[in-house]
Amino acid sequence: MLESDTILSAFADGVLTLTLNRPDKLNAFNEEMHLALRAGFQRAHQDASVRALLLTGAGRGFCAGQDLGDRDPRKDGTAPDLGRTIELFYNPLIRLIRTLEKPVVCAVNGVAAGAGANLALACDITLAARSAQFIQAFARIGLVPDSGGTWSLPRLLGEARAKALAMTGEPLDAETAASWGLIWKMVDDAALLDEAKDLAMKLAAGPTMGLGMTKRAIQAAATNSLDEQLELERDLQREAGRSADYAEGVVAFLEKRKPEFKGQ
Numbered sequence: 682m683l684e685s686d687t688i689l690s691a692f693a694d695g696v697l698t699l700t701l702n703r704p705d706k707l708n709a710f711n712e713e714m715h716l717a718l719r720a721g722f723q724r725a726h727q728d729a730s731v732r733a734l735l736l737t738g739a740g741r742g743f744c745a746g747q748d749l750g751d752r753d754p755r756k757d758g759t760a761p762d763l764g765r766t767i768e769l770f771y772n773p774l775i776r777l778i779r780t781l782e783k784p785v786v787c788a789v790n791g792v793a794a795g796a797g798a799n800l801a802l803a804c805d806i807t808l809a810a811r812s813a814q815f816i817q818a819f820a821r822i823g824l825v826p827d828s829g830g831t832w833s834l835p836r837l838l839g840e841a842r843a844k845a846l847a848m849t850g851e852p853l854d855a856e857t858a859a860s861w862g863l864i865w866k867m868v869d870d871a872a873l874l875d876e877a878k879d880l881a882m883k884l885a886a887g888p889t890m891g892l893g894m895t896k897r898a899i900q901a902a903a904t905n906s907l908d909e910q911l912e913l914e915r916d917l918q919r920e921a922g923r924s925a926d927y928a929e930g931v932v933a934f935l936e937k938r939k940p941e942f943k944g945q
């Protein structure tokens with residue numbers, strides 16, 4: 682994995698924890714942090730011992746999106762090619778998260794703005810501290826929501842709320858985010874990390890193959906017809922039915938004990 686102070690990485694109990702670590706900048710993205718975070722997700726893709734991922738931020742913020750200090754138009758008169766940075770950094774990150782066939786838990790410990798907000802929404806199960814806020818900050822600086830925001834917001838919230846959040850850039854508090862279904866749940870600040878870790882550990886001890894295929898199926902539903910989805914479920918169930926974890930799950934049920942899943 683790429684060594685960088687901008688991402689803290691810890692592995693225990695099958696959970697790879699990645700912590701965005703530029704707290705003075707509310708964990709805004711620079712290129713170094715992008716590359717280090719990418720390396721973390723690539724490890725999760727490749728390393729079978731990683732069975733769940735937990736993403737959070739250091740300090741009082743989760744992530745304030747792009748580091749605008751790196752976009753100061755006063756430094757260089759020419760307009761930056763933001764399409765290039767999206768192509769090189771943000772899009773690959775979102776794709777790595779969505780294609781990882783392992784659960785990705787996100788603990789939003791504070792403000793999540795711009796690409797930081799949409800990064801949190803790209804994860805599978807997102808919890809947020811009571812004090813956290815979600816801000817589609819793009820409108821405040823003349824940009825368009827990226828990192829999948831224009832895809833996830835209308836799907837999670839419907840067009841009316843998606844447009845209002847994206848066009849006003851108004852903060853959405855964690856409680857409302859949870860009640861609207863934007864995230865899984867809100868947790869008291871002091872309890873957030875423990876609760877997110879417990880959840881990630883529980884998922885890491887689960888039937889990884891089945892969970893990964895569940896993720897794939899639910900994501901595919903966004904574009905599939907019911908018939909296509911029924912066929913996908915048949916195919917995935919066939920595959921899941923051949924897994925060692927399925928056999929263990931059934932035997933454990935019959936023996937009235939807890940299953941010991943191996944992720945295979």
Ligand code: T3D
Nearest residue numbers: 705706707709745746747748749750763766794795796818
């Ligand atoms: O460029 C491309 O490649 C295209 C991709 C774009 C993706 C994007 O994410 S665009 C959106 C970029 N993000 C923003 O516009 C958010 C900017 N930040 C804010 O609006 C506010 O900081 C917050 C609402 C997030 C939090 O406000 P507050 O009052 O709690 O904190 P603060 O005082 O504004 O920030 C604390 C420090 O973090 C401060 O530094 P200082 O003064 O203590 O030295 C502030 O400058 C710094 N900071 C916060 N966000 C960023 C940042 N520094 C650089 N870039 C940031 N995005």
